[in-house]
Amino acid sequence: MSTRIAKPAARMRKQPRQARSIATVEAIIEAGAQVLSELGWAGFSTNKVAEAAGVSIGSLYQYFPDKLALVEAIRRRHFDHVLSVISQASAEEKPLRQFARELVRGMIGAHSIHPTLHQVLLDEAPGDRGSRAAHASFQARYLEHYATAVAQYRRRRKDIETMARVLSSAVEGVIHNAARRNMLDAPELQKQLVELIAAYLSGSRAT
Amino acid sequence: MSTRIAKPAARMRKQPRQARSIATVEAIIEAGAQVLSELGWAGFSTNKVAEAAGVSIGSLYQYFPDKLALVEAIRRRHFDHVLSVISQASAEEKPLRQFARELVRGMIGAHSIHPTLHQVLLDEAPGDRGSRAAHASFQARYLEHYATAVAQYRRRRKDIETMARVLSSAVEGVIHNAARRNMLDAPELQKQLVELIAAYLSGSRAT
DNA sequence: CGAGAATATGAAGAGGATACTCACATTCAT
DNA sequence: ATGAATGTGAGTATCCTCTTCATATTCTCG
Numbered sequence: 001m002s003t004r005i006a007k008p009a010a011r012m013r014k015q016p017r018q019a020r021s022i023a024t025v026e027a028i029i030e031a032g033a034q035v036l037s038e039l040g041w042a043g044f045s046t047n048k049v050a051e052a053a054g055v056s057i058g059s060l061y062q063y064f065p066d067k068l069a070l071v072e073a074i075r076r077r078h079f080d081h082v083l084s085v086i087s088q089a090s091a092e093e094k095p096l097r098q099f100a101r102e103l104v105r106g107m108i109g110a111h112s113i114h115p116t117l118h119q120v121l122l123d124e125a126p127g128d129r130g131s132r133a134a135h136a137s138f139q140a141r142y143l144e145h146y147a148t149a150v151a152q153y154r155r156r157r158k159d160i161e162t163m164a165r166v167l168s169s170a171v172e173g174v175i176h177n178a179a180r181r182n183m184l185d186a187p188e189l190q191k192q193l194v195e196l197i198a199a200y201l202s203g204s205r206a207t
Numbered sequence: 208m209s210t211r212i213a214k215p216a217a218r219m220r221k222q223p224r225q226a227r228s229i230a231t232v233e234a235i236i237e238a239g240a241q242v243l244s245e246l247g248w249a250g251f252s253t254n255k256v257a258e259a260a261g262v263s264i265g266s267l268y269q270y271f272p273d274k275l276a277l278v279e280a281i282r283r284r285h286f287d288h289v290l291s292v293i294s295q296a297s298a299e300e301k302p303l304r305q306f307a308r309e310l311v312r313g314m315i316g317a318h319s320i321h322p323t324l325h326q327v328l329l330d331e332a333p334g335d336r337g338s339r340a341a342h343a344s345f346q347a348r349y350l351e352h353y354a355t356a357v358a359q360y361r362r363r364r365k366d367i368e369t370m371a372r373v374l375s376s377a378v379e380g381v382i383h384n385a386a387r388r389n390m391l392d393a394p395e396l397q398k399q400l401v402e403l404i405a406a407y408l409s410g411s412r413a414t
Numbered sequence: 415c416g417a418g419a420a421t422a423t424g425a426a427g428a429g430g431a432t433a434c435t436c437a438c439a440t441t442c443a444t
Numbered sequence: 445a446t447g448a449a450t451g452t453g454a455g456t457a458t459c460c461t462c463t464t465c466a467t468a469t470t471c472t473c474g
Contacts, residue, residue, distance in 0.1 A: 014449090018442065021450060040331055042249035046433060056452045061434060116330070123326065123387070124247055159395060166381055166399045173380010174373055180330070188366060192373045199406040221420090225471065228421060253462060263423045268463065 010076060011069040011130070014062060025063050027053040032074045037114035041124035046070070072131050075121050079138045082118070085110050086142065090149040099149060100197040107175055108184055115179035118172070143168065153201045167200060218276040218337070221269060232270050234260040239281045244321035248331035253277070275335040282328050282338065286345045289325070292317050293349065297356040306356060307404040314382055315391055322386030325379070350375065360408040374407060 016022045031053035036044050046067055050057040064070045085106035089099060111118060127135050146164035154163065174193050178184050223229045238260035243251050253274055257264040271277040292313035296306060318325060334342050353371035361370065381400050385391050 016450090018449065020442080024450080040249075041247070042331070045431080047431090057434080058436085058452050059450075062450070067433070119330065123323070124249065124331070159399060162393075162395045162399050165384070165390075166396065166403055169381045169384030170377035170403060171380070173378070173383065174376045176380065177372070177376030186369075188369045189373065192366060192369050195410075196373055196377060196403075196407045199410060200403045203402075203406060223421090225420065227471080231421080252460075254460085264463085265423050265465085266421075269421070274462070 010073040011065060012063050013065045016063060021063070024053075024055055024059055027055060028060055028063070028070070029073050029077060031055075032070055033078065033114050033117055036071070036074060036120050036125070037117040040116075040120055041126075044071075044125075068126070068128065068131075071121075071125050072134075074117075075125070075127070075131070076134070078114075078117055078121060079142075082107075082110050083138065083141060083145075086145040090145045090152075093152060096153050096201055097194065097198050099153075100194045100201075103149075103171070103197065104190055104193050107171060108190065111175055111179055112184050115182075115184065116176070119176050150201065154203070163200075167197065170196065170200075218272060218279065219270050220272045220276075223270060228270070231260075231262055231266055234262060235267055235270070235277070236280050236284060238262075239277055240285065240321050240324055243278075243281060243327050243332070244324040247323075247327055248333075251278075251332075275333070278328075278332050279335065279338050281324075282332070282334075283341070285321075285324055285328060289314075289317050290345065290348060290352075293352040297352045297359075300359060303360050303408055304401065304405055306360075307401045307408075310356075310378070310404065311397055311400050314378060315397065318382050318386055319391050322389075322391065323383065326383050357408065361410070370407075374404065377403065377407075 016025050028049060032044075032049045035049050035052055039048070044067075046060055047057055049070070050060045053060075060070070064073070086103065089103040089106050094102075143161070143164050146168045147160055150160050150163045150167065151157075154160065171193065174189075174196070175184070178186070178189055183189055223232050235256065239251075239256045242256050242259055246255070251274075253267055254264055256277070257267045260267075267277070271280070293310070296310040296313050301309075350368070350371050353375045354367055357367050357370045357374065358364075361367065378400065381396075381403070382391070385393070385396055390396055
């Protein structure tokens, strides 16, 4: 923990001071995540978010200077969540299969509320201005957690970074796909995903 | 009427009869794929496509009755391509690693021109009424090819369908992710993807 | 050649969203 | 009670969008 960046609290026009406004801001972010997940970036409009939050459009602009600041807040919250999940799964040393199980369980949990939010945030929603740095930082820390896990079960020092990339995107691909088909809860799918991770990390001797 | 449309190659307002118009239609579809891949569904407008194709907007509507018919044509062409790649890789019986290598090579080839087209087509672009059936048919045949490959290298009959789903979405996830970062050509990534497939299909003996 | 069919053009219409503001109302803390 | 914090939503201005149509160009074929 070298660079301790205290929460810049996201670009806000005004800081909510009372409990009422804190709840409002929270409702807006939550509704924003929902709209983004369900309608995608193309259907993400400030008016729609305000309506979904049960709040007037004016209230939204009371705290978020513009649309992008809102996306930024949503992104931050979601990424923090995902990061904590991975961080926990790869925390202590533990048997490979246990790591895989915890990772899968956590990732599924992180995606089951807003199933496609993650992909929309990564693929569709534009990131610009000051968010580029934060975004890169998230990606780096995200991969780093995977890398430490990979390093733990794999000897070769060489391809660890590439393996982390491959593993993380494979896991995301499976979860994203399952989310689209409402199959996130299917236990046999979860089991097979665990198998995939374990098989890859333990290596194969196949012909 | 006896206007029997043998194979509605796509819902077209007019059939191109001369070489010139065939080239125009081709240019429109190609430009459409490009725009869709680069700007996503949100940035996919008929005017933009026409401009990218070096053709007037009028020409576009000469052959495609509306926007959706154009997406449909793009989708059809791309899916046909992908299907042929997988079909070829899983055709004859061959050693596991060879299958994996051919699959990876083919999938990367199919994505290297319009890197994110596949995902946009699956996730963002809406499917109109008539395309639902075609879309489902594609998904079924797509999975079936994976399933035959899985069945070939795996004994257990039980989870084959689930395994096919997991494998296909994992491969897509890795490729999609690599495409976003312009890393589709990185040989170590290709190699690791092959490893992932081989490891999963040959099973693990991990603790 | 020349007539009619095929193909190409792009300005313009009609419409719908959209992000965002502002003048004012309500509720809070002290 | 009084000012600060919070909430409202009709309205504005702008930007695009899809699609048409009357016209111009190019081709085919007898």
